[in-house]
Amino acid sequence: MDPNPTRRQVIKSALGGAAGVLFGAQVRAFGAQASAIRSEAEPLGNDLFLIRTPGEANVVAQVSSAGVLLVDGGSAQSVGMLTGVLSRLPGGGDVHTLFNTHWHPEQTGLNEQIGKAGRTIIAHENTRLWLTTDVTWPWIGRQFKRLPKIAQPNKTFYTNGKLDSGTQYGYISDAAHTDGDLYVYFPQQNVLAVGDVLSNQGWPVVDWVSGGWIAGIVGGLQRISTIGNDKTVIVPGRGPVMTMADLKTHYDMYGAIYDRLSKLLNSGRGPTEAVDAKPANGFVPTSRKGPR
Ligand SMILES: [Zn+2]
Numbered sequence: 001m002d003p004n005p006t007r008r009q010v011i012k013s014a015l016g017g018a019a020g021v022l023f024g025a026q027v028r029a030f031g032a033q034a035s036a037i038r039s040e041a042e043p044l045g046n047d048l049f050l051i052r053t054p055g056e057a058n059v060v061a062q063v064s065s066a067g068v069l070l071v072d073g074g075s076a077q078s079v080g081m082l083t084g085v086l087s088r089l090p091g092g093g094d095v096h097t098l099f100n101t102h103w104h105p106e107q108t109g110l111n112e113q114i115g116k117a118g119r120t121i122i123a124h125e126n127t128r129l130w131l132t133t134d135v136t137w138p139w140i141g142r143q144f145k146r147l148p149k150i151a152q153p154n155k156t157f158y159t160n161g162k163l164d165s166g167t168q169y170g171y172i173s174d175a176a177h178t179d180g181d182l183y184v185y186f187p188q189q190n191v192l193a194v195g196d197v198l199s200n201q202g203w204p205v206v207d208w209v210s211g212g213w214i215a216g217i218v219g220g221l222q223r224i225s226t227i228g229n230d231k232t233v234i235v236p237g238r239g240p241v242m243t244m245a246d247l248k249t250h251y252d253m254y255g256a257i258y259d260r261l262s263k264l265l266n267s268g269r270g271p272t273e274a275v276d277a278k279p280a281n282g283f284v285p286t287s288r289k290g291p292r
Helices: 005-032 076-087 111-116 125-131 215-223 244-266 271-276
Strands: 040-047 048-052 059-064 067-071 095-099 120-124 135-137 142-144 155-157 159-164 166-172 183-185 191-193 234-236
Touching: 040 076, 040 234, 048 076, 095 111, 111 120, 120 125, 125 155, 215 244, 234 244, 244 271
Parallel strands: 067 095, 095 120, 120 155, 191 234
Antiparallel strands: 040 048, 048 059, 059 067, 135 142, 159 166, 166 183, 183 191
């Protein structure tokens, strides 16, 4: 039990705010580069593909005789392009199941189409709740409208679950990116998709409005490092696939940034001063080649 929950709460929100400012601007800069747009499907092992579109978040597709399973569905603007790529996948068909790794519009743009088709949308219950309400990000004034009922997740869970195909999914309960983050693990292919809990292209956004904070990133990265094994291929929210060694590097980096922020705030500095002190100095946003 925390002996001093009020103070902890104060530090938590201060750190969350600082991290939001820290990471937000740089990720927006990456978004602005999205111009020459072309989606590409990259094989991840027999029936599994990573679909990458410049400016868009990663989408994982698994094809089978039952159709296509997706982990995240891109933004609403990319639906046409994604549908085109899916139709060209070997054995591709209609989407039967869509996972939302969290509620952000970069992941939930396909929800309406899937919901209207009567297919399954799986998410953590907190993600569904965020999608039933309007949200504002005060640090950039960005507003998000709730999704219509038909587009909201229709199969939610609290801890974990397993599909008949053997695919496993679970809650990343640390509030790394939001308070509804999930992972999807494909044991046969040894591929783990983790949404925006991990980014391989610039800094991740820490969405402190929906619960994310930097200690949550540290905890979340620790948690996902226990899924799979040292050969597991990790699909981050953005950028190329990563190894477990890459994940460890990120874990160490966020641990160091968190320590610096904690020291600054514990010494009586406010969030603005903490940001001015550039606690992320010495670390650069990653964009490295993955194992394949
Ligand atoms: Zn996100």
